[in-house]
Amino acid sequence: MDPVEKRAIAKVSLRLVPFLMLCYFVAYLDRVNVGFAALTMNQDIGISATVFGTGAxxxxFSYFVFEVPSNLALERFGARKWIARIMLSWGILSGAMALVQGEYSFYAVRVLLGIAEAGFFPGIIFYLTLWFPAVYRGRIIGWFMAAIPLSSVIGAPVSGMLLGIHGLGGLAGWQWLFILEAAPAIVLAFVVWFYLTDRPADAHWLSPEERAWLQARLDAEVRQKESVHGLSVWQALFNPKVLALSLVYFGAVATNYGTAFWLPQIVKGFGLSNAGVGFVTAIPYLVGTIGMVLWSRHSDARLERKGHTVVAFLLAAAGIAGSTVFDDPTLKMVALSIGALGVFAVLPVFWTLPTAFLSGASAAAGIAVINSIGNLAGFFGPFAMGWLKDLTGSFSAGLLAIAGCAVMGLLIVLALGHDPSLEKAPAVHPAE
Structure with a gap:
């Protein structure tokens, strides 16, 4: 590796990745902490499993509608301003979940939260393409997305314990959970405004030589992509490969959220306390964190994406489906941990597929389309689990349904082509 390249990548990684992980950690925790709140909230406000699944x-749906406009706004106004706006609005609305009093207010605040958060995740994925050459993206996205399982490794025990402060100040434990876990997003919104740098050309914390090398390398990759594909924003929105990848991501998201929102209630069935539920629920996410980081590094080292995505989907489907076979809590958690390993290993490698052929504004649009369509599974997974639980009295049918979504994603990836040469842009030096 060129010494300038080594220094530039190290500085950018150290400055951006830990901070973006922290932001996504808070975002994901605020998105799924409703699963822990449900342990006491559902009874307090009188909602059924179907209503909870629908509201979760x-x-x-609102996230889907506002995703593409939000990501294009980020490309237009810059990450610093737009991500700060997103974090401030979602922090306020996440805290407002403490005010829900029944079915309709529950639905209303969840809809508004989706509008507020739209564009955050695809915006960060697009932002990373502005800073990291393709050969580094698997591991970088892997580290960034490790915030998903880490938010549960750390957040699950914390959420479980927060439920125990029931009655303080006249509020229920689940209300304190929403209020206290919303506060970091509001604080970080102001930090983002002053800390993030929009593009390498503005990075005065890099030396002129490092800044010039990084910009030249990224520009060379953009030219290579555009010489092969050259998609406009509108072409990216309706590109068949983009739409196919949207369905793949639908399968990944369904397996993720289908279990995430309901796992605390599955574990509660083992007869544990709320605090105990938090610690046991963290186990699959710890396994998933390790798998996500190691699998994405392995994918980068081999510069192989398709096979890595397929194998991870296979583990996800096998683990989630296999968990329905066991009544023993230990064996069930082993199976769910295998499923989590696959679910989380899929995510960072998957995102190298669209970023290999999309660039510029078309990347902002295409990534947003994939994420918005894929995240419709965030409704389907929890709803299917809740509806099938009410219908059958068991979580098994729902777990099999979302395992089937992982199989769907696997089959589409097998059918799609992927050109790894697009990720092998030559090192370009500014002096050339």
Missing amino acids: GIFF
Whole structure:
């Protein structure tokens, strides 16, 4: 590796990745902490499993509608301003979940939360393409997305314990959970405004030589992509490969959220306390964190994406489906941990597929389309689990349904082509 390249990538990684992980950690925790709140909230406000599943998932409908406009706004106004706006609005609305009093207010706040958060995740994925050459993206996205399982490794025990402060100040434990876990997003909104740098050309914390090398390398990759594909924003929105990848991501998201929103209630069935539920629920996410980081690094080292995505989907389907076979809590958690390993290993490698052929504004649009369509599964997964639980009295049918979504994603990836040469842009030096 060129010494300038080594220094530039190290500095950018150290400055951006830990901070973006922290932001996504807070975002994901605020998105799924409703699963822990449900342990006491559902009874307090009188909602059924179907209503909870609908409300947990309805977030993703408004998220879907506002995703593409939000990501294009980020490309237009810059990450610093737009991500700060997103974090401030979602922090306020996440805290407002403490005010819900029944079915309709529950639905209303979840819809508004989806509008507020739309564009955050695809915006960060697009933002990373502005800073990291393709050969680094698997591991970088892997580290960034490790915030998903880490938010549960750390957040699950914390959420479980927060439920125990029931009655303080006249509020229920689930209300304190929403209020206290919303506060970091509001604080980080102001940090984002002053800390993030929109593009390498503005990075005065890089030396002129490092800044010039990074910009030249990224520009060379953009030219290579455009010489092969050259998609406009509108072409990216309706590109068949983009739409196919949207369905793949639908399968990944369904397996993720279908279990995430309901796992605390599955574990509660083992007869544990709320605090105990938090610690046991963290186990699959810890396994998923390790798998996500190691699998994405392995994918980068081999510069192989398709096979890595397929194998991860296969583990996800096998683990989730296999969990329905066991009544023993230990064996069930082993199976669910295998499923989590697959679910989380899929995510960072998957995102190298669209970013290999999309660039510029078309990347902002295409990534947003994939994420918005895929995240409709955030409604389907929790709703299917709740509806099938009410219908059958068991979580098994719902778990099999979302395992089937992982199989769907696997089959589409097998059918799609992927050109790894687009990720092998030559090192370009500014002096050339």
